[in-house]
Every structure is written in C-alpha cells, then in structure tokens.
Amino acid sequence: MSQAFVGGPILISASQKHNEGGCEPFIREVAFSGNMVRTITTKARRVLVSRLLPGEDTIDAISSIAIENEIKAAQFFGIGAISKARLGFFDMETKEYLSYDIEKNLEVVSLTGNVALSGDGLVAVHAHMVVSDREGNCFGGHVMQGCEVSVTIELFLTELDDELKRAIDGPTGLNLLNLPK
Numbered sequence: 001m002s003q004a005f006v007g008g009p010i011l012i013s014a015s016q017k018h019n020e021g022g023c024e025p026f027i028r029e030v031a032f033s034g035n036m037v038r039t040i041t042t043k044a045r046r047v048l049v050s051r052l053l054p055g056e057d058t059i060d061a062i063s064s065i066a067i068e069n070e071i072k073a074a075q076f077f078g079i080g081a082i083s084k085a086r087l088g089f090f091d092m093e094t095k096e097y098l099s100y101d102i103e104k105n106l107e108v109v110s111l112t113g114n115v116a117l118s119g120d121g122l123v124a125v126h127a128h129m130v131v132s133d134r135e136g137n138c139f140g141g142h143v144m145q146g147c148e149v150s151v152t153i154e155l156f157l158t159e160l161d162d163e164l165k166r167a168i169d170g171p172t173g174l175n176l177l178n179l180p181k
Contacts, residue, residue: 038179042073042162052080052153058111059125059145065157066115066123073164076127078111080153085131086146087139095173099144106131108153109138115157116164118175124166 048069052061066074083105088097113127127143167178 038181040162040179042160045159045161048155048157048159050155050157052078052149052155054149054151056149057145058082058129058147058149058153059127059143061149061153062113062115062125062127062155062157063123065155066125069159071115071123071157071159072117073160073162074115074157075160076111076113076115076155076157078108078153078155080108080111080149081151082106082108082131082147082153083150084146084148085129085139086144087129087131087141088144089141090172090174092172097142097144100141101146102131102133102139104133105150106133106139111143111153111155113143114164114177116166116177118166119168124175 048065048071050061050065052058062076065071083103085102085106086099087102088099090096091098109130109132111127111129113125116124116126118124128141129143129147130138130140132138165178166175168174169176
C-alpha cells in the first residue's frame with residue numbers, strides 16, 4: 001500500500017513474518033523528503049520500577065539496573081530531584097558533545113531515554129533530561145555522567161522483547177540505533 005501526503009510520509013515497504021512462536025518484528029521504511037526512516041515494532045517484556053538514591057549518578061545507576069537485569073533493549077522515563085547536572089549538546093561542526101554544569105538543587109521535570117547494546121555488546125544508555133530551578137528556569141540536554149541524585153529519581157524502565165543495537169554512524173561519529181533494513 002502506498003499513500004502520498006503533501007509534506008507527509010509515503011509508505012515504501014512493509015513486511016511481517018509469522019512463525020510458530022508468534023510474529024517477528026514488523027519492519028517498514030518510510031520516505032520523508034528523500035530520507036529513509038527505519039522502524040521496528042516490538043512488545044514490552046516487563047516493567048522495572050526503580051528508585052535511585054541520593055548520591056547516585058543517574059547514568060551509572062540506569063546502566064547498573066540494565067546490567068543486573070540482563071536488559072538488552074528498553075525505554076525509560078523518570079522524575080525526581082538532583083543536586084547537580086551535567087548536560088550536553090552535540091555540536092555538528094566539531095562532532096563532539098559540549099557540556100555544561102549546573103551545581104544547585106534542581107527538579108527533574110523529565111528524564112527519558114533508551115537502553116541498547118553497543119557494537120561490543122556492552123549496555124549503552126542514551127538519555128535526555130529537562131530540569132528546573134527554584135525560579136522555574138529550565139535547562140535540558142543529553143544526560144552526561146555527573147547528574148547526581150539529591151532526593152530520588154523514580155524510574156520506570158520498560159524492557160523490550162527484541163534486542164536493540166547501536167553502531168557508529170559515519171557522518172556524525174555518533175553511536176546510533178542500528179535498525180534493520
């Protein structure tokens with residue numbers, strides 16, 4: 001099936017393989033202005049609810065949860081409070097993350113991200129965070145090591161059925177999700 005929308009997607013291909021154990025991932029490619037979007041459809045396996053404790057590094061704690069529970073793919077979200085933040089922004093010209101530090105009590109308005117495996121099979125956590133200070137000023141970006149929990153972060157992590165892998169992207173040098181064609 002193909003549909004064209006002005007400024008919208010065009011479905012290029014879709015397939016779903018059935019086997020005795022159920023369905024394999026549904027994979028489709030959609031063209032947006034000449035770019036190809038890759039998508040897989042998977043199911044939730046289980047949900048882990050965790051409370052990060054004062055003094056813990058946010059990224060280290062999420063990585064530990066994934067490793068201890070043998071998670072190879074997940075999405076997560078969380079809220080809470082941190083005493084210091086280190087957030088980043090990827091500079092496309094220099095091909096590196098620029099980071100900035102905020103050293104004061106902050107409310108975690110939103111923490112969201114995913115867990116996948118890097119090319120060498122290690123857990124890779126990719127997260128973004130929006131925090132606010134007591135005046136309501138918001139700061140956001142890529143979560144770097146150095147975001148320290150002050151009170152708690154309440155984390156809801158949904159493990160996925162299918163394994164997600166990351167691979168180095170040539171044009172950017174970033175370790176991006178490597179979804180099948």
